[in-house]
Amino acid sequence: MECYYCGRELLEPDIVIEKVPLWGGGSKPRFYKRKFHKECLDIYLEETKDKKVKAEEAEDWSEVYYFFRDKILQTKKMPPHAVKRLLGLRVGKYIPNGNNTRIIKRGYSFKTILTTLKYCKRLTDKATQTVKFKNEKHKIDYLMVIVANNIDFIQERLEKVERQNRRVEKIKQEGTNNKPMRKYVRKGGGMNRFDWVD
Numbered sequence: 001m002e003c004y005y006c007g008r009e010l011l012e013p014d015i016v017i018e019k020v021p022l023w024g025g026g027s028k029p030r031f032y033k034r035k036f037h038k039e040c041l042d043i044y045l046e047e048t049k050d051k052k053v054k055a056e057e058a059e060d061w062s063e064v065y066y067f068f069r070d071k072i073l074q075t076k077k078m079p080p081h082a083v084k085r086l087l088g089l090r091v092g093k094y095i096p097n098g099n100n101t102r103i104i105k106r107g108y109s110f111k112t113i114l115t116t117l118k119y120c121k122r123l124t125d126k127a128t129q130t131v132k133f134k135n136e137k138h139k140i141d142y143l144m145v146i147v148a149n150n151i152d153f154i155q156e157r158l159e160k161v162e163r164q165n166r167r168v169e170k171i172k173q174e175g176t177n178n179k180p181m182r183k184y185v186r187k188g189g190g191m192n193r194f195d196w197v198d
């Protein structure tokens with residue numbers, strides 16, 4: 001059994017059940033019971049409440065969509081199979097079924113997908129120019145293999161950058177909140193030579 005939010009294993013004492021809206025074709029959602037870790041449900045509820053996250057997700061998805069259509073496939077009409085494959089990547093599956101593709105942490109974020117598409121552009125261009133594709137589906141699946149082969153590398157790099165940013169942010173906060181401002185005194189000699197005094 002796995003957690004609906006994070007996709008990790010769910011053990012009996014940790015299970016919390018919540019009705020989750022799933023949008024099919026229509027504008028009104030249907031509600032289904034889903035199992036979560038307690039902490040994951042808290043985050044999930046917080047995030048779904050947060051319209052900003054939803055709006056950002058929608059924006060990120062639209063960037064992914066148009067980059068794939070205009071830059072990778074270079075077509076005017078987006079093939080439904082490409083949409084399925086890209087949304088599948090969002091939830092870490094070949095093609096999504098029965099899961100909402102938005103605001104779920106397993107799989108890859110649309111930001112990661114977009115960065116990977118950009119990173120792979122030269123490879124996908126080369127494939128588009130040199131490979132003889134049987135049909136459109138074959139072409140999309142071929143290009144998605146290139147994307148899938150590179151996405152973990154990109155994810156790691158993005159996470160590393162984020163960790164570094166958090167560390168810098170922490171150092172900044174420590175510098176402003178906890179420690180008193182350090183005084184400095186002028187050292188003998190040139191105008192710009194100062195010594196820190198704790």
Ligand SMILES: [Zn+2]
Nearest residue numbers: 003006037040
């Ligand atoms: Zn979880």
